Amino acid sequence: HDADGRQHTIDRPLADHREGLVAMAEAFAATTPIDPSALRAVGHRVVHGGDRFAHPAIIDDEVLAAIRDCIPLAPLHNPANLMGIEVAMQIYPDCPHVAVFDTAFHQSMPAESFRYALDRDVADEHRIRRYGFHGTSHAYVSARATQFLGIPVAGSRIITLHLGNGASACAVRDGRSADTSMGLTPLAGLVMGTRTGDIDPGVLLHLLRAGMSVADLDRLLNKRSGMKGLAGYNDLRQINARAAAGEVAAREALQVYVHAIRHYLGAYLVELGGADAIVFTAGVGENDAQVREWTCAGLTGLGIRIDPDRNAAARGPSDVVDISAPDSAIRVLVVPTNEELLIARDTY
Secondary structure, three states, X not given: OEEOOEEOOOOOOOOOHHHHHHHHHHHHHHHOOOOHHHOOOEEEEEOOOOOXXXXXXXXXXXXXXXXXXXXXXXXXXXXXXXXXXXXXXHHOOOOOEEEEEOOHHHHHOOHHHHOOOOOHHHHHHOOOOOOOOOXXXXXXXXXXXXXXXXXXXXXXXXXXXXXXXXXXXXEEEOOEEEEEOOOOOOOOOOOOOOOOOOOOHHHHHHHHHOOOOHHHHHHHHHHOOHHHHHHOOOOHHHHHHHHHOOOHHHHHHHHHHHHHHHHHHHHHHHHHOOOOEEEEEHHHHHHOHHHHHHHHXXXXXXXXXXXXXXXXXXXXXXXXXXXXXXXXXXXXXXXXOOHHHHHHHHHO
């Protein structure tokens, strides 16, 4: 971290989130220093809030219990989130702590968007529904887009594409999530760095019958699939370079990746009845001009056309960039996401 014009780095093994947070607090105290009594609040990103939280919540015993209750829905994320909260509350016991949930923004989805066509009793018993994720990012960039365009939130229609190692799309109507691509878990929807995205559930049954264990299947879907499974890498910069060098698997992986984005883009254009803007954000969305170009290619009949020069110049922008062609009926924007800022605002 930066303090007093110098950069300070901790370079030692950290066993877990607890040790990491303690090291962070010690580093701040040694170099800033921060007066704990001056700290007004601590905001925590929590991945899964189930259907109980549509807004940020001041953390108390009841909220902690609810986050713990959601562990079966996010076994890789919520335990680490809980550990971070508990340690931070020990380090900073005299200020409020606030949970900001990735799933909260999507609680505005109507039943036709969040309910699966699964036996209702089974779905209700096991809390199976579409929850959606990346909510802080979709909320931030869609609000920033309407502000940039100078249009009222009421009546606005924004399609947000959060493209990073994890990726999701969201249809935002009137500033509220109307639909999103991730589901019960972050596995569904777009093709991701190491996750499959949408897949026929029959494939999973087939692999189970073929002798694959549930643990093996979990690793396959979460760690060995997506771009890594298709091309051997989950970094699109490496895949782009290999595709440019003529590697067939890399080129095909990019085509599969973009195809999934266009699939959801088309669906949400229909669902919203058009759009004021399409927003690209996150690591790939903000930096990969080729993915943006391929996503929007051939869509002039839908009122979508980008300017090649503006698109090529928009790499890691510090603020909103309009990459639309002048005659594009739907604006195409690159909006740097800022989930930390949104968490800070929600905490405040």
